[in-house]
Amino acid sequence: MEFHGEVRVLLVEDEVALADAVRRGLVAEGFSVDVVHDGRDGLRAGLERRHDVIVLDILLPGMNGYKVCENLRAQSVWTPILMLTAKDGEYDEAEALDTGADDFLSKPFSFVVLVARLRALGRRTQVRPAALSAGSLTLDPGTAVCSRDGREVSLTPRERSLLEALLRREGAAASKTDLLREVWGPEFDGDPNIVEVYVGYLRRKIDDGFDHKLLQTVRGVGYRVVADA
Numbered sequence: 001m002e003f004h005g006e007v008r009v010l011l012v013e014d015e016v017a018l019a020d021a022v023r024r025g026l027v028a029e030g031f032s033v034d035v036v037h038d039g040r041d042g043l044r045a046g047l048e049r050r051h052d053v054i055v056l057d058i059l060l061p062g063m064n065g066y067k068v069c070e071n072l073r074a075q076s077v078w079t080p081i082l083m084l085t086a087k088d089g090e091y092d093e094a095e096a097l098d099t100g101a102d103d104f105l106s107k108p109f110s111f112v113v114l115v116a117r118l119r120a121l122g123r124r125t126q127v128r129p130a131a132l133s134a135g136s137l138t139l140d141p142g143t144a145v146c147s148r149d150g151r152e153v154s155l156t157p158r159e160r161s162l163l164e165a166l167l168r169r170e171g172a173a174a175s176k177t178d179l180l181r182e183v184w185g186p187e188f189d190g191d192p193n194i195v196e197v198y199v200g201y202l203r204r205k206i207d208d209g210f211d212h213k214l215l216q217t218v219r220g221v222g223y224r225v226v227a228d229a
């Protein structure tokens with residue numbers, strides 16, 4: 001086995017047998033593992049001890065995985081988080097990423113894939129994401145605060161992800177297909193016009209009442225954000 005150095009994992013999973021099997025497997029692979037079976041304990045452990053990566057189930061007693069993730073990020077814990085999503089249609093990957101998770105794995109998962117993802121995440125440096133901006137608009141992916149001209153704009157997680165995807169392009173246009181994949185996830189199979197719908201929501205929130213429209217349509221291409229002076 002290639003040695004990567006010890007990776008400290010916090011595993012938050014309420015299925016005790018699964019948690020135990022994963023813990024034993026990870027220890028055998030050279031990881032050190034803390035296990036908790038409740039969302040509140042997961043939050044506490046994430047705040048109290050430094051880990052290299054957190055594996056977080058979504059459906060948990062005490063507090064669900066999304067809330068644990070949001071709370072950790074809100075308290076400036078930037079440990080990479082791998083969320084375990086169940087493919088029952090009730091929860092989706094895009095939502096996991098919206099709450100500040102770095103990666104997701106759907107249950108049932110392959111142990112080999114889990115180990116590979118954890119090694120990749122464990123190597124990531126834990127940095128607070130930098131604020132994104134375009135002229136008078138700023139979006140801080142860390143705190144999720146968006147503002148235009150110093151006035152806070154309240155966005156839903158999905159609107160925020162869409163805006164973030166556009167801002168990361170620094171003025172270059174994004175196609176609807178790219179936005180759909182990045183914001184709604186590769187497995188989204190609903191109506192692709194959802195992108196237009198959300199662009200409309202964003203326009204109302206960030207451009208209404210301003211002469212300069214930040215969010216512009218590039219005919220035949222898609223959308224881009226054009227900074228004002």
Ligand code: CA
Pocket residue numbers: 013014015057058059060
């Ligand atoms: Ca569960």
